[in-house]
Amino acid sequence: MTHHPEQFPGTAPVSFVRDLAVHGDRTALITAGGELSYRDLAARVSAAARRLGPRRRLVLLAGANTVDSLVAYLAALAGGHPLLLVPGGSPGTLRSMIGAYDPDVVIRPVDGRWPVEERHAAPAHELHPDLALLLSTSGSTGSPKLVRLSHGNLQSNAESIARYLDIRATDRAATTLPLHYCYGLSVVNSHLLSGAGLVLTDLSVADTCFWDLFRDSRATTFAAVPYTFDLLDRVGFAHMRLPHLRYLTQAGGRLAPDRVARYAALGRRDGWDLFVMYGQTEATARMAYLPPELAESRPEAIGVPVPGGSFRLRPLPGLPGDDSAGDTGELVYTGPNVMLGYAETPADLARGRTTRELRTGDIARRAPDGLYEVVGRHSRFAKILGLRIDPQQVEAVLGRHGVDAFCAGSDDGLAVAVTAGTDPGRVRRLVADECGLPPRAVHVRAYPELPRLATGKPDYRAVRALVPAPGGNTAERGGPAERRPSARREPARPADLCALYAEILDRDDVTEDSSFTGLGGDSLSYVEMSVRLEEALGRLPGDWHTRSIRELTAAAPAPRRAGRRRALETGVALRAVAIVLIAGSHIPLFLVQGGAHILLGVAGYNFARFHLTAAARPERVRRLGRSMAYIAVPSVVWITGAVLFADGYDPENILLLNSVVGTHEGRQEWHYWFVESLLYILVLLAAVLAVPALDRAERRFPFGFPLALTALALVTRYNLPGFDLRAPHLTALVVFWLFALGWAAARAGTAGQRLLLTAVVLATVPGLFPAGDGQALRTAVAMTGLTLLIWVRNLPSLGPLNRVAGLLAHSSLYIYLTHFQVYPLLKEHSALLALIASLAVGVAYATVVTHLTRRLPALLRRRGWPAPPPGGKSRESGEIEGSGQPRPLGPGTGTGRPEASTPVAA
Structure with missing residues (x-):
């Protein structure tokens, strides 16, 4: 066996780290400050591995999307040092992990530098030869429970991902996810294995500078979790010109099928592919992917196992969805990327493989076309008043009614967190009817933003902690007045705009995340909406019809005095x-x-x-x-x-x-x-x-x-x-x-x-x-x-003039x-x-x-005749499209109000 110069005998090499120099002068890293070739990266990794010393020790690294942090990560792998990778932006997690595992070496930023902090000259713990990496499980950041991954886990999963994504040496991936997150780390590993480039940045996709860097570096891909798509919608991703974008990947949680289909159609339009993927930290990152050609027709599926892996369905008698045909059960994965096992104390670092297959905790079915679909979560089932409730299914039901929600169950009841502006009473009735629970067992509370972890995943622990205990009624009323967004007297409240949209568009599914075009608005309703919004908010941005109600109210200027000048489109x-x-x-x-x-x-x-x-x-x-x-x-x-x-x-x-x-x-x-x-x-x-x-x-x-x-x-x-x-x-x-x-x-x-x-x-x-x-x-x-x-x-215009112009424009046809x-x-x-x-x-x-x-x-x-269709799912926003009846485009149709415009023309 050939070892990296700094690799310890008896530890298995990670080939993609050992072979960095093979890619020569190809660009490995691109940052806002310049580029670094594979040859130079390999030299820096080798030097950093030597600084870690001649003895194999446990290294704790504060992960960050920087060159120094990435070099330290690769150096630990190159030298065979087990690496505990933690979020660099969380001092509390750093302190917690140092206290729980007493690492021998700590690498974290100090005044802009990344010194190697020697805590023990000799290893304080026995370390198994196969142990390469320790990561927090999804949702357990700061918890002492860690996933133990081997060198073989990292190599095999990187190879598998590179294979089904067809990663090429010409690809360049932007690091939209943190290094300590297994999904973000898999992007790094698979691209370095392929000799591709990494656009190293911690900028958000909501930042204009990110897209400037993305274009300037000729990036071809980036990774997204479900929350990323909310940000992409907000920044107008559908209208961006990204000539080098080749594919987009999604994982880190379930993306709503209508949004999968919409983004797949967008990719088909613009010439890039959408890969929907499924995985867990316990599988080093990825277990399944949906071939991009099926994303529009089968957006609800997680797809097929990754190369080298396989699924089976473990029967779960008595659970909803169970059937005798054996095509529904708990999803169990087997493959070379399955973890060694968990670690909860330093003594566990000496253990070898304790896990041969991974019970995912997800309830899945294998469809007739061979694709797998996740239909529920076994570990999230709750037994409430004798009824077995699947919170994931409750979320799906609410999603079909236009409500974005996180649900978590306990023995006392079902907790539902929704966004501000959503009617808690309506949500409670929907959930109670769907689950067969009495309304008193459903606790709904609205928040400005749904609680999420640093990775963007739902924070279900926070949902349970924040919802009041059973018997309280503050949750149902929306919480104390000082915590309700609507309790403050503001120039324009989201709830008021939701009511306005519902009135003009004749819709009962308006939420703060709804937009005019997403709700099926067209030129018929455009005029009245723009005039009424301008009265409520002041000057409207040019793209108001594509912005959500939440964004419009957040960006609204102070209310104008009567008679002051306004704007008219x-x-x-x-x-x-x-x-x-x-x-x-x-x-x-x-x-x-x-x-x-x-x-x-x-x-x-x-x-x-x-x-x-x-x-x-x-x-x-x-x-x-x-x-x-x-x-x-x-x-x-x-x-x-x-x-x-x-x-x-x-x-x-x-x-x-x-x-x-x-x-x-x-x-x-x-x-x-x-x-x-x-x-x-x-x-x-x-x-x-x-x-x-x-x-x-x-x-x-x-x-x-x-x-x-x-x-x-x-x-x-x-x-x-x-x-x-x-x-x-x-x-x-x-x-x-x-x-x-x-x-x-x-x-x-x-x-x-x-x-x-x-x-x-x-x-x-x-x-x-x-x-x-x-x-x-x-x-x-x-x-x-x-x-x-x-x-x-x-x-420039005036309020009364706007109303007259709106009335005439609306009625022009x-x-x-x-x-x-x-x-x-x-x-x-x-x-x-x-x-x-x-x-x-x-x-x-x-x-x-x-x-x-x-x-x-x-x-x-x-009269017993079929009514005109109200419209389908909006592929632009993922919300219901249409207004209850079709609306024209042109010179003007309307109500007697200064409503909206013409069919197409006026």
């Missing part, structure tokens, strides 16, 4: 102004045309914001189809009345086919060209997004895709094929490029991209309209509106539909009165349509 302002210009010019009270063409750009802008989410392709197409129906149906109803009771319209107007088969003999036939063009464009885009390759292209190139469509649309903008077009500027073929421009404007993230779109506007809008008086102004109006859409996200029949009745008497009446009738029609829309599901159910 440019899209909302353009819709309000455009519909007034359209109606006023048709009367004519004035002649300022171009508003309808601005609305087409706004329609494309809203389409990108509310329909091109991270939802799966079929769900995208379904939502778009529902939105088209909610534009077409009210339009057809009104136009049918116009054909029957007014002059100048033909049956093809009812079918929205005038621009295709109409006789084109009268001006009135073209009144509804905007609705026709909008629907034709949406039908085309639904067909485009239904094609998997094009759907993937749009997700991967969010700006380039609409820019390419804009370029293609210029072919018909200039009618290069030579179609016989009676009114080119009113035809979908010609004006589609405006919709694509608005789409691209929503995706433009840099000044260069906005400059490019501005150049396109300046070059292509002139010449669109037929020559004649007022067409120069029409061109200028359209160019100004589109340029504002590209560059300006908010305009209906004003457009109805004003053609309203203003002729009054224009000869008063053009201004005709305009006011046109706006009022459109608002009234919007109110009627929205009222019927909201009542439709209940009416259908009463």
Whole structure:
């Protein structure tokens, strides 16, 4: 056997440490301060191993994501010294472990240096030759109970992980998890074994500097625990450009299946893989993984055993889920990475292998497709009032109702911790109904943040400790007033915003972690929501619709005094102004045309914001189809009345086919060209997004895709094929490029991209309209509106003006539909009165349509018909999508309130 120069005879080598120098000048470590090659790393490890001395001793290391800490870790392995690895940021844990195990050597940071503290010149304990590493078990940081791992455990698990992840020498992994955590340590081991690079950092994924380092170092992967995905959602990970990202790994606890599927779809869109993994410290890290190609279709599974490992299911009679077929039971793992055993005192360090297989404590089933699924936790079962309760299943049930919770059981009752803003009474009723427990046995308490360990895992001990004893009622009421977030008088309380979201979106599952887009909000509800939120919070951030309620309230400025200046979103302002210009010019009270063409750009802008989410392709197409129906149906109803009771319209107007088969003999036939063009464009885009390759292209190139469509649309903008077009500027073929421009404007993230779109506007809008008086102004109006859409996200405004603009923008589709029949009745008497009446009738029609829309599901159910689907699971946020009924995209549908906008357009 070949030993590392500092390896003690009789101890097994860890090959990936011994072979560091084999990788030569390849980059091993990347930090904010520079890079270190494998050759230099090997030299530093060898020097550090020599400093540990000639006798094999127990070394305690304060783990940290630094070069010095990593070198000390590798040096101990290289020299064969058993290493006790503890959290470097926990002085209490350091003191506890030093007191419990009396290590011979302690390495921890002192004034920026990492000295080797000699506590015993000779080993104070007998150390088994196979012992390489001691780690705390999950959830037991600071406890004297440790997992004993061998050199062979570390080597075999690193090899197994490197194999199924296909880690390459060109990969570079960012250290998003601490070194003392077995998952974070496995990332280090597997990448060093493969000659890959490590981007060594302790920055959080919530830190902008982390992503700067990630891009600059051309990192290809990072590891995530479930809580990491909360942070990724908050920082807008779905919209980041990470050109070198190759795969993302997840472990450290169960990730909700809908979120697994959503991130797998996101990876498919952007060209990277998601590996969902399952493991425990007792297995050195990993026991199973889900092949990434199955993550979308089987997100609830943990997958298959890692290479070299195997599972069996130990029968557990009497437990829920047990069946005679033998495909459900406690999951038991066997493999070369199974620990030697536990240590609870220094005397245990002399023991050899005491564990041959690992009983995980998880209840699992083997599905017909061969994948394993964890369905419960044996060790977490509680017997409450004679009933066996699985807290993990309770968490899953609450998750399906939109409640994020940690549950823990005891003999006295079931403890449920939820986030602030959640109704404890509702949670208690849900749990009691699901478990068959009396409500008095379910203790619910809300906290600003769910209790977690340093690793991000749930802190179930804290859940048990913090929930009051049975018989108390403070938990059910939400705790003492001084501990309830809602007890303080604040400018905007999360509970108030939850109620506002529930009202406007017609939802009963709103929580503080809900976002507007995650709840299925679209342009129909966008206007009212933005106006009402702006009143409650003050100035809104540009991406408010993707932020959670919790984030919005946390970032809200102090309340404004009445009459002080507010902001109005440019899209909302353009819709309000455009519909007034359209109606006023048709009367004519004035002649300022171009508003309808601005609305087409706004329609494309809203389409990108509310329909091109991270939802799966079929769900995208379904939502778009529902939105088209909610534009077409009210339009057809009104136009049918116009054909029957007014002059100048033909049956093809009812079918929205005038621009295709109409006789084109009268001006009135073209009144509804905007609705026709909008629907034709949406039908085309639904067909485009239904094609998997094009759907993937749009997700991967969010700006380039609409820019390419804009370029293609210029072919018909200039009618290069030579179609016989009676009114080119009113035809979908010609004006589609405006919709694509608005789409691209929503995706433009840099000044260069906005400059490019501005150049396109300046070059292509002139010449669109037929020559004649007022067409120069029409061109200028359209160019100004589109340029504002590209560059300006908010305009200065006042509260009352916001409410009026919101009302008009929300109702803009209906004003457009109805004003053609309203203003002729009054224009000869008063053009201004005709305009006011046109706006009022459109608002009234919007109110009627929205009222019927909201009542439709209940009416259908009463008549025994299937109600319209409320929407599926949002693949963007993991929350329920849709608002109870489909909502349009365009120029405006609504309630009589300044609700939300148009189907797509307005």
